[in-house]
Amino acid sequence: MKVNNVILQFTAKIVFFIIFFFAIHIFFAGHYTPGGGFVGGLVTASAIVLLIIAFDLNTVQRLLPINYVYLVAIGLILALGTAAISMFVDQPFFTHFFDYFYLPLFGKTSLHTAALFDLGVYLVVVGVTMTIIQTIGDDE
Amino acid sequence: MEIIMAFVCGFLFMSAIYLILSRSLLRIIIGTGLLSHGAHLLIITMGGFGGNNPPVLADGVTEYVDPLPQALILTAIVISFGVTAFFLVLAYRSYQELKTDDMTQMKGSEDHE
Amino acid sequence: MLQILCLFIPIIAAFFMPFLFKKIRNVHTGWFVLIVPLFLVVYYSTFIPAVSKGETVIEQLSWIPSLGISFVSYIDGLSLLFSLLISGIGALVVLYSIFYLNRKKEQLHNFYIYLLIFMSAMLGVVQSDNMITLYFFWELTSISSFLLIGYWFNRDKSRFGALKSMMITVAGGMLMLGGFVLLSLMGGTFSIRALIEQAPQLATNDLFIVALVLILLGAFTKSAQFPFYIWLPDAMEAPTPVSAYLHSATMVKAGIYLVARFTPIFALSEVWVWLVxxxxxxxxxxxxxxxxxxxxxxxxxxxxxxxxxxxxxxxxxxxxxxxxxxxxxxxxxxxxxxxxxxxxxxxxxxxxxxxxxxxxxxxxxxxxxxxxxxxxxxxxxxxxxxxxxxxxxxxxxxxxxxxxxxxxxxxxxxxxxxxxxxxxxxxxxxxxxxxxxxxxxxxxxxxxxxxxxxxxxxxxxxxxxxxxxxxxxxxxxxxxxxxxxxxxxxxxxxxxxxxxxxxxxxxxxxxxxxxxxxxxxxxxxxxxxxxxxxxxxxxxxxxxxxxxxxxxxxLYSALPERFTLNRLYDFTINELLGSWMTRFSKLYMTGSIRKYLAYMFTAIPVIVIGTLIVKNAFAFKFEGSSPIHLYEIILILVLVIGTITTVFARSRITSIIALGAVGYTVSLFFVIFNAPDLALTQLVIETISVALFLMAFYHLPKFSKVEERTRFKFGRAFVSIAVGIMVTLVALSSHSQKFIESISSYYKETVYSEAGGGNIVNVILVDYRGFDTLFEIAVLAIAGISIFAMIKLRLSRKEKNYESK
Structure with missing residues (x-):
């Protein structure tokens, strides 16, 4: 599969960033408009898959030296940890908190612990999808 | 619409089960894929299609579609993806090891208990 | 709190045993274990002055409050005596075992883990005032006894003795549970003290004698009374410290304890006096x-x-x-x-x-x-x-x-x-x-x-x-x-x-x-x-x-061997359960997964359609359904054609692409049904799935010829049609009748005020039903890691056989 496809590779690089930032956007927008951790994670994964198709597994692995299995573990711990926070302030497991803040640049912004939980979901989804694709693709 | 969808779901289930009961591993995997599509459509059909707006808060809108089935299906979609991928790998690993994908030849034998 | 905690201290200590055994090889693990019973002896000794005056101490920790089940540590004369015996003899036995078991040759961590679990369980039995937790600890003693008797598991006799003791004591325990439930139904409480107070009223109940006999069977099996004693001699295969501890001083006395504890309730009955x-x-x-x-x-x-x-x-x-x-x-x-x-x-x-x-x-x-x-x-x-x-x-x-x-x-x-x-x-x-x-x-x-x-x-x-x-x-x-x-x-x-x-x-x-x-x-x-x-x-x-x-x-050898109780036990286990039951199971458990799937998919429609008929639950009405549009008809046609293609496709690639087509159509359905989140997710997932199928394509088997020749099988078709009909009927009935108001209205009302969000679906996922999502990502992680393991670890058949030896 050593086809030197310059146009595809160049386009893929640009499109990767577009898709990736779109993924970040729908991840953060998820609480108010369609989107969220699942979709965000899947879109991110598909962006990486696009790169893999344009280049090949090893190149992408060099570009993004991430161990996706660890990513899964970090995501799970983050999700579980967020859920457990409330236990330390004497609230039932999985109680979320949120409040509105005025941040410079952003204006009135709401911050949720639920977003942290969603970040855990996001990481797990990216991690699992990429683990699966990488291991299957690797196995020639 | 719900009535037609009920039949569509039934049809999807029927095809899925027909595939799952076949001998070839790959057909079984495709069958499970169809089965999850059928199940998702079934859940959303049972919730009903009333309310003309997506379940996202917006000004001046009071009637939303039932959000609960959607949340359930969203979970189910991702899980079924994981399971399908798992099956896929299980299938081709067992094909590599056993040199067959015929379910009738894959019977467990006594000495493997 | 300490009193309840003390019940669990041995179990908590058990968690540290593997580390102590693996890390500190120079010191016999038993020395660390010894601290536990010694501490308990000292702790329970502090109760002696009060209890010998006739006072009782009670502490409670709710477990399942809605069912009235709680962990209770109730210390009166009887339970204090037993607790001291358990911890005291326990300390001596641990000390003895330090010299009895060789620290270099034996798997000491296993031994002490089992022993500590047993200690907790036994303390729980004698201190529980709640019958359900009493039963819980009771069975835990049976299980830890099983593990201890079978400690030298490479000996046939150990395994046989372990199984025998477990069979008999657990069977007795189940009967005892039945008795407990009957008693609680009569008295309306699981608390033994509360039941003792209403003992005279209980005695007039019709089921009183049944409960009495069931509880006695539990006590008799545990305390090795005739004719259930046969497990005790075989339990002697356990290491001697275990025999000294479980099978003479503590566990076998659990039955005695039970009889003593329930005497105030049952003593009024003539049957009790005669039987005991x-x-x-x-x-x-x-x-x-x-x-x-x-x-x-x-x-x-x-x-x-x-x-x-x-x-x-x-x-x-x-x-x-x-x-x-x-x-x-x-x-x-x-x-x-x-x-x-x-x-x-x-x-x-x-x-x-x-x-x-x-x-x-x-x-x-x-x-x-x-x-x-x-x-x-x-x-x-x-x-x-x-x-x-x-x-x-x-x-x-x-x-x-x-x-x-x-x-x-x-x-x-x-x-x-x-x-x-x-x-x-x-x-x-x-x-x-x-x-x-x-x-x-x-x-x-x-x-x-x-x-x-x-x-x-x-x-x-x-x-x-x-x-x-x-x-x-x-x-x-x-x-x-x-x-x-x-x-x-x-x-x-x-x-x-x-x-x-x-x-x-x-x-x-x-x-x-x-x-x-x-x-x-x-x-x-x-x-x-x-x-x-x-x-x-x-x-x-x-x-x-x-x-x-x-x-x-x-003269003893002149006694007939043929009709002993041991023979009866062997006959039951080997012939009745072992041979006949296996033959019966083999009739339908053929080892073919296809058969099992066929059983399941036959049973599901039979049960569901049967329920629909029996409960008269089927309903059908046109009202309340939404209108049909042209593009919905087109989508349905695409979906049906795609599905038919997957079923009858002859090549792999056609089926996979047709499946993808079905998936994309489903995501379009989600668009029509006002489910933007679902549509988005389904779309991306379908893309990744198809990519996945194509990546794995190289490894996948071709459709076999046999399959193509016998394309249509009547049985398969019949089962699948039955399932299809069932699903349609269920969908129609659930659409036509709504008995309970959906909880969704609650979500809709509180999503902004309580959870501070606008996308209800997402808020349900991360907040209202966060547990679902947590478990879901856990399942996902398990699937991913198993795939990783299946491919990367590559245990081929030969290596596997080698490892299992």
Whole structure:
């Protein structure tokens, strides 16, 4: 599969960033408009898959030296940890908190612990999808 | 619409089960894929299609579609993806090891208990 | 909180055992374990002053409050005595095991984990006031006992004994649970104390006798009463510290505890008196009679334990008579309960020491076969002394504690002759006679145990290893116990005032209001009474028979082997369950997954459609459905065509692409149905799935030719059509009738105010139903890691076989 496809590779690089930032956007927008951790994670994964198709597994692995299995573990711990926070302030497991803040640049912004939980979901989804694709693709 | 969808779901289930009961591993995997599509459509059909707006808060809108089935299906979609991928790998690993994908030849034998 | 926590301290300690064993190899793990029971002994000792005054202490921790189930630590005379026995004997046994089990050869962490679990479980049994948690701990003792008996799991006999004990005790436990549930239905509570208060009303209930028998079956199986005793001799395959701990001092006494605890509830029943006293007496005789047949040292002790447990059980049965006599606290009937508890303590001391001696003999000579042993007295003087003290106490001779409780036992049995309710005037005289005969046999096997082992001719050649005295550490525990045996004889009243009387109050709360009301004074000399003459008779006849033992011991081999209880057990397990049931299962469990799937998919429509018909749940109406548009029709057509293509496609790639097409159509459906999140997710997932299928394509098998030739099978089609119809019917019915208001309205109202979000679906996922999502990502992670493992680890068939060896 050593086809030197310059146009595809160049386009893929640009499109990767577009898709990736779109993924970040729908991840953060998820609480108010369609989107969220699942979709965000899947879109991110598909962006990486696009790169893999344009280049090949090893190149992408060099570009993004991430161990996706660890990513899964970090995501799970983050999700579980967020859920457990409330236990330390004497609230039932999985109680979320949120409040509105005025941040410079952003204006009135709401911050949720639920977003942290969603970040855990996001990481797990990216991690699992990429683990699966990488291991299957690797196995020639 | 719900009535037609009920039949569509039934049809999807029927095809899925027909595939799952076949001998070839790959057909079984495709069958499970169809089965999850059928199940998702079934859940959303049972919730009903009333309310003309997506379940996202917006000004001046009071009637939303039932959000609960959607949340359930969203979970189910991702899980079924994981399971399908798992099956896929299980299938081709067992094909590599056993040199067959015929379910009738894959019977467990006594000495493997 | 500490009181409840103490129940679980051993289990918590068990978590550290693997680390201690793996990291600190130079120190025997037992030394760390020893801290636990020592701490518990000290802790429970602090309760003694209060409890001996008749006070009780209770602490509660809710577990499932909606069902009234909670962990309770209830400490009264009875449970404190047992708790001290468990922790005290536990400490001695752990100390003994440090020298018994080699730290280099044995899997010590496993052993101590099981032992600590057992300790927790046993404390839980004796302190639980809630019957459900009592049952929970009860079964935990069975399980830990199973693990301990099977500790040397590479021996066939260990595994057999472990399974046998578990089968019998767990079966009994299940029956007991049935009894508990019945009792709680009658009394409306799981609390034993609350049930005791309403005992008279309970007795009038129709199911009272059923509950009584069920609970007794639980107690009898656990305490190895006739005919369930058969598991105890086989349990002797356990390491000796385990036998000394579980199978003489603690676990087998759980049944005794249960009977004692429930006496206030059930004593009013005639059935209770007859069953407990009768079975106990029968077991007493049976165990003592067959002890003489044994040639294994631990086998003798096992049968002797069975027999002694029967003795205590019969005393508890007789103690129930006190409930039927007015003013029993001043009559001769008061002795039974007192004697039961007193003998329980004494038995724990002398039997514990005897087991440890048996272990020492086994350890130092390499055999427990009494026919090979003999003349060890000069080689092992300390062990001999301890064995002598233990055996004489067991035989009921002064100056050892067994004498005191044995005398009281005879008193209690003689008292039965004075009782004239429930046909006791006819059968009552049998009680002292059987008791006397059994005591004679007890005397003989006690002598048999000690003198056949330690006196006579020494055959060093026959022994696997050259015998010598055990190391000093191993002797500490048995010597301490033997010391207690003697001490208790000289200060019986201190012991009884502290431990026995509070326990008696717990057994007979209607008789006494505080331990001071129990006016029993233990003394060794009562003057020339019937009991004394009986004891003298036991000694004389026993000695005569012991001296002539070699002449008549052969008689045992003349007994038929064919119809023993062990045969019955083997028949049940091997033939009935093992062979017939397996053959029956094989009829339908063929090993073919396709068959199983066909069973399931046949059963599901049969059950669901059947329910629809029986419950008359099918409904169908057109109203309330949304209108149909043209593009929906088009989508449905695409979907149907895609599905048909997947089913009948001949090549792999066509099926995969058709499946993808179906998936994309489904995501378009989600768009129409106002589900933007779903549409988005489905779209991306479908892309990734198709990519995945194509990546794996290279590895996947082609569709086989066989499959293509038999394309259509009638059975398959029939099953799948049935499932399809079922789904359609369910969907139609659920659309046409709504019984319960959807919870969604709550979500809609609170999504902004409570959760601060706008996308209801997403808020449900991360907030309202966060648990679902948490587990979902866990499942996803498991799937991903398994795929990773399946591909990366690559265990091929040969390697797998190698590893499983």
């Amino acid at each position: 006293a009768g079975i106990g007496l029968l077991t007493l005789f049976w165990g003592s009679f067959f002890a003489l047949k044994q040639t294994d040292l631990k086998g003798i002790l096992a049968f002797s334990t069975v027999s002694q447990l029967g003795l205590i059980m019969s005393l508890l049965g007789v103690s129930a008579i006190a409930y039927h006599i007015d003013g029993a606290e001043d009559t001769v009937f008061k002795y039974a309960a007192f004697a039961a508890i007193f003998h329980l303590i004494n038995h724990a001391t002398f039997k514990g020491s005897l087991f440890m001696i048996a272990g020492i003999v086994d350890h130092e000579t390499g055999t427990r076969d009494i026919r090979k042993l003999g003349g060890l007295m000069s080689l092992m003087p300390v062990s001999f002394t301890v064995a002598l003290i233990g055996s004489f106490s067991m035989a009921g001779l002064p100056p050892f504690n067994g004498f005191l409780s044995k005398e009281m036992f005879l008193t209690a049995m003689l008292s039965v002759t004075e009782f004239d309710l429930f046909n006791f005037s006819t059968w009552g005289p049998l009680f002292p006679i059987i008791a006397w005969v059994a005591s004679v046999f007890t005397f003989i096997y006690s002598f048999y145990f000690v003198f056949k082992t330690f006196t006579g001719k020494l055959n060093v050649d026959q022994l696997p290893t050259k015998p010598h005295e055990a190391p000093i550490g191993m002797l500490i525990s048995p010597v301490l116990l033997a010391g207690l045996v003697v001490t208790i004889f000289f200060i019986p009243n201190i012991v009884t005032d502290t431990f026995v009387k509070p326990a008696v109050v717990a057994i007979q709360p209607f008789l006494y209001s505080s331990p001071y009301d129990v006016n029993i004074h233990v003394s060794a000399w009562h003057g020339p009474t019937t009991e004394l003459y009986m004891t003298i008779g036991i000694v004389v006849v026993g000695l005569l028979l012991f001296l002539t033992l070699s002449k008549w011991q052969k």
